[in-house]
Amino acid sequence: MAGWNGKSKQKPVAKKTSKSRPNTTLKDKYAVCLMCGKTKTMNQYYASNSLLHKNSHVPYCKECIRRVCSNEDGRIDVEKFKQILKEIDRPFIYNVLSATYAEYVNNMKSKAR
Numbered sequence: 206m207a208g209w210n211g212k213s214k215q216k217p218v219a220k221k222t223s224k225s226r227p228n229t230t231l232k233d234k235y236a237v238c239l240m241c242g243k244t245k246t247m248n249q250y251y252a253s254n255s256l257l258h259k260n261s262h263v264p265y266c267k268e269c270i271r272r273v274c275s276n277e278d279g280r281i282d283v284e285k286f287k288q289i290l291k292e293i294d295r296p297f298i299y300n301v302l303s304a305t306y307a308e309y310v311n312n313m314k315s316k317a318r
């Protein structure tokens with residue numbers, strides 16, 4: 206028996222998917238919320254474009270922001286929200302507001318029949 210060495214079909218493997226992805230790093234990171242003091246994954250925080258925020262996120266978790274910005278009846282209080290934004294110090298806040306509001310609405314929808 207000659208010639209062929211058992212392994213017949215082998216394509217040359219030229220896949221190299223080992224490039225580092227910046228996207229994955231965000232999720233892997235954790236941060237401590239300045240408000241509730243809990244350690245949460247980065248996707249629990251709103252992104253920030255502010256240079257003040259080295260990690261590109263707001264130092265307060267989404268939960269806290271929503272809680273603080275809500276009235277007793279559960280509605281978003283824009284004035285409170287503005288206050289927070291001041292503290293965070295940026296116009297990106299509008300993104301946060303709309304994001305928060307969207308989540309709020311979704312939340313209400315899922316609760317409602």
Ligand SMILES: [Zn+2]
Nearest residue numbers: 238241266269
């Ligand atoms: Zn928090």
